[in-house]
Amino acid sequence: xxxxxxxxxxxxxxxxxxxxxxxxxxxxxxxxxxxxxxxxxxxxxxxxxxxxxxxxxxxxxxxxxxxxxxxxxxxxxxxxxxxxxxxxxxxxxxxxxxxxxxxxxxxxxxxxxxxxxxxxxxxxxxxxxxxxxxxxxxxxxxxxxxxxxxxxxxxxxxxxxxxxxxxxxxxxxxxxxxxxxxxxxxxxxxxxxxxxxxxx
Numbered sequence: 641x642x643x644x645x646x647x648x649x650x651x652x653x654x655x656x657x658x659x660x661x662x663x664x665x666x667x668x669x670x671x672x673x674x675x676x677x678x679x680x681x682x683x684x685x686x687x688x689x690x691x692x693x694x695x696x697x698x699x700x701x702x703x704x705x706x707x708x709x710x711x712x713x714x715x716x717x718x719x720x721x722x723x724x725x726x727x728x729x730x731x732x733x734x735x736x737x738x739x740x741x742x743x744x745x746x747x748x749x750x751x752x753x754x755x756x757x758x759x760x761x762x763x764x765x766x767x768x769x770x771x772x773x774x775x776x777x778x779x780x781x782x783x784x785x786x787x788x789x790x791x792x793x794x795x796x797x798x799x800x801x802x803x804x805x806x807x808x809x810x811x812x813x814x815x816x817x818x819x820x821x822x823x824x825x826x827x828x829x830x831x832x833x834x835x836x837x838x839x840x
Contacts, residue, residue: 641665641790644691646682646707648698648721649673655779660695660786667691673699679731683707695786696720697777698754699729705743705763706731712739716789718746718777719754722762746785748773 642665645657660666667689671682686694686707694715696704701720708715745768747756753775760768769788771781 641693642689642691643667644669644686644689644694644704646686646694646696646700646703647671648696648700656695656697656777656782659779659783671700671703673729676730679703679706679729683710686713687711693790698775701745702729703731706734708741708743709738710734710736712741714742714789716744716746716785717763718782718785719748719751719756719775720745720759720763721754723758724754742789744768744785744789746771746777746781748775748777748781751775 641663643660644667645660647668657666657668667686669682669685672678675681682703683706691713694704694708694713695718696702696715697718697720699721701717702722704715704717705720705722707713743763743766745759745763745766747754747759747768748771749756750772751774756770769781769785771778773781
């Protein structure tokens with residue numbers, strides 16, 4: 641599988657990309673967030689690579705979501721900076737077709753940079769997994785998030801957009817394994833009705 645991994649502000653993720661590179665063709669573009677046209681440059685580079693999946697962390701997660709919607713490519717976001725970018729980033733409006741690709745988010749409830757509850761509200765309807773970590777996503781949580789998405793849909797490049805509906809797979813007291821998924825995906829299906837986010 642071809643995967644574009646978009647890093648966050650001022651950091652990269654060699655442990656995650658090293659793990660992915662064992663079985664996949666991974667593209668990790670350098671993203672200079674201080675460059676005025678950084679988004680346009682990033683989307684051009686991703687489009688040229690033509691990945692089957694985009695993974696993004698923090699600011700890279702925000703970019704991944706926006707690029708995925710423009711290019712119709714599935715996305716995994718790790719603590720995506722959809723409400724707190726930390727820098728002034730200009731993402732131009734999308735004047736072309738906006739797609740609804742498969743997306744799956746992973747959040748740390750102890751993140752002191754990105755408020756996961758705000759992100760869930762902004763990305764309303766997108767399935768997600770919660771962990772106990774902070775802004776840096778642990779490798780094991782990343783592996784679980786990656787495998788959940790890939791195993792649930794099989795061949796990503798040919799997977800159509802899907803109906804989204806929330807469910808919760810475990811008690812809120814066991815927060816490190818809470819997942820909110822979709823009823824149209826069997827591997828994400830064994831869920832009870834969702835608990836209120838404010839109670840988690």
